[in-house]
Each structure stands twice: as C-alpha cells, then as structure tokens.
Amino acid sequence: MSTGVFVTVDGPGGCGKSSVVTALDTVLAARGHHVHPTAEPSTSPIGVFTRAHADQITGRALACLVAADRHHHLDHEIRPALSQGRTVVCDRYLASTLVLQRLDGVPEDYLLALNTGIHLPDLAVILTAAPKTITARLTARGAHHRFEYDPGTPARELTLYQDAARTLGRLGVRVITVDTDHRTPTEAARQIAGYLPDRTGSVGRATAT
Numbered sequence: 001m002s003t004g005v006f007v008t009v010d011g012p013g014g015c016g017k018s019s020v021v022t023a024l025d026t027v028l029a030a031r032g033h034h035v036h037p038t039a040e041p042s043t044s045p046i047g048v049f050t051r052a053h054a055d056q057i058t059g060r061a062l063a064c065l066v067a068a069d070r071h072h073h074l075d076h077e078i079r080p081a082l083s084q085g086r087t088v089v090c091d092r093y094l095a096s097t098l099v100l101q102r103l104d105g106v107p108e109d110y111l112l113a114l115n116t117g118i119h120l121p122d123l124a125v126i127l128t129a130a131p132k133t134i135t136a137r138l139t140a141r142g143a144h145h146r147f148e149y150d151p152g153t154p155a156r157e158l159t160l161y162q163d164a165a166r167t168l169g170r171l172g173v174r175v176i177t178v179d180t181d182h183r184t185p186t187e188a189a190r191q192i193a194g195y196l197p198d199r200t201g202s203v204g205r206a207t208a209t
C-alpha cells in the first residue's frame with residue numbers, strides 16, 4: 001500500500017525545475033517529510049541510455065524509451081519509496097512527455113497509451129516563466145539538449161504545458177501552475193509546499209534507511 005506522497009515538477013527547459021526541486025526538498029524536509037528526490041530520465045540503465053541519446057533518437061522511438069524508463073523507475077524506485085511513506089519529488093514526469101514528445105510530433109493518444117498503468121502524481125507542479133525569462137536563463141546557463149537550442153521553443157512549450165495540465169486534470173490529477181518569474185526557487189518551493197500536508201510532529205510515517 002502506498003502511504004507516501006508523489007509530487008512531480010515539470011516545465012519548459014531552463015525555467016528552473018532543478019533549482020526549485022532542490023529548494024523543495026529542503027523546505028519539505030523542514031516540514032517533516034522524508035523526501036526521496038529523483039528525476040527522469042532516471043539513473044537506471046534505461047534512463048542513462050535515454051538521456052545520453054535523446055538528441056539522436058526522436059519521435060515514437062524516444063517516446064518508447066522514456067516510457068520504458070518510467071515503468072522501470074516506478075517499479076524499482078518510486079513505488080518502493082512511496083510504500084515506505086516517503087515524499088517522492090520527481091524532476092520531470094508525464095507532463096514533460098506530453099510536451100517534449102509532442103514537439104517531436106508524437107500524438108497525445110499514443111503517449112497516453114504508452115504510459116498506461118503509471119502511478120499518477122498526487123500533485124503535479126507545472127513551472128512557468130515568461131519566454132524571455134526562460135531564454136535569458138538558458139543563455140546564462142547554456143543549453144543541455146536539443147529541446148533547448150531553438151529560441152522559439154520556450155513559447156511553444158508553455159502552450160503545450162497548458163494542454164498537458166488540462167490532460168492531467170482530466171485524468172484526475174491535482175495540477176498547480178507556479179510562476180517562477182520574480183520568485184526565487186525557495187519562494188516557489190514554499191508556495192508548492194503549501195499544497196502539501198505539514199508532517200512536522202507526525203511519527204512513524206517513513207521507514208528509516
């Protein structure tokens with residue numbers, strides 16, 4: 001039985017997901033959560049392969065790899081952590097698939113079929129910022145992969161994330177959108193934590209490892 005909380009954080013490349021996830025882990029830990037931070041692609045062999053080749057493998061093939069990594073990630077890392085009462089915070093999940101793979105031209109119904117049976121998040125966070133803010137952050141930090149090379153992509157991603165939020169909502173997922181313009185990662189993290197239970201003082205929720 002799952003007793004933990006599953007939180008996913010998605011948003012356009014360079015909008016600040018990793019920064020917010022790091023801050024959220026700290027904020028939630030201070031509120032009594034036993035946090036299990038993770039990310040997709042995962043650190044499993046499928047995830048490592050996917051991340052290493054996502055610039056060369058495109059379309060349905062990349063969609064299949066990402067989905068295979070997700071099913072493996074769930075079986076071997078996420079569900080076990082949830083069953084120990086952990087709060088799993090995942091940097092990228094289904095919403096990223098519904099955006100990045102659609103940028104590659106893959107239809108949404110195909111993506112949802114590949115993801116049949118996945119554990120849906122208790123809270124799906126979509127980070128946003130103005131396209132010019134995202135472009136400035138990407139320029140300052142540098143692009144990590146092909147989805148971040150084209151200056152027109154942040155605006156397209158923002159539109160597709162709105163579609164993804166509606167799709168997740170239809171699936172019964174609680175979705176919140178958090179604007180990271182003029183907010184530090186810690187401020188964004190505090191806003192997200194406000195949607196989760198405060199576990200300070202709760203006893204025996206997680207199994208120590």
Ligand SMILES: Nc1ncnc2c1ncn2[C@@H]1O[C@H](COP(=O)(O)OP(=O)(O)OP(=O)(O)O)[C@@H](O)[C@H]1O
Pocket residue numbers: 011012013014015016017018019020137138140141144148180181183184185
């Ligand atoms: N709230 C913020 N205010 C100002 N700068 C930020 C903020 N959040 C992140 N940054 C900066 O923007 C850049 C991109 O942030 P980060 O790497 O966290 O984004 P990301 O969405 O995880 O990127 P990717 O999708 O490529 O993994 C980094 O240089 C980071 O320091």
Ligand SMILES: Cc1cn([C@H]2C[C@H](O)[C@@H](COP(=O)(O)O)O2)c(=O)[nH]c1=O
Pocket residue numbers: 013040041050051054055062066092093094095096097098100101144145146147
């Ligand atoms: C979860 C997920 C990932 N990808 C691809 C896109 C990038 O090549 C990497 C993620 O790198 P980042 O540093 O976290 O931005 O994985 C994808 O195509 N679809 C997905 O659902």
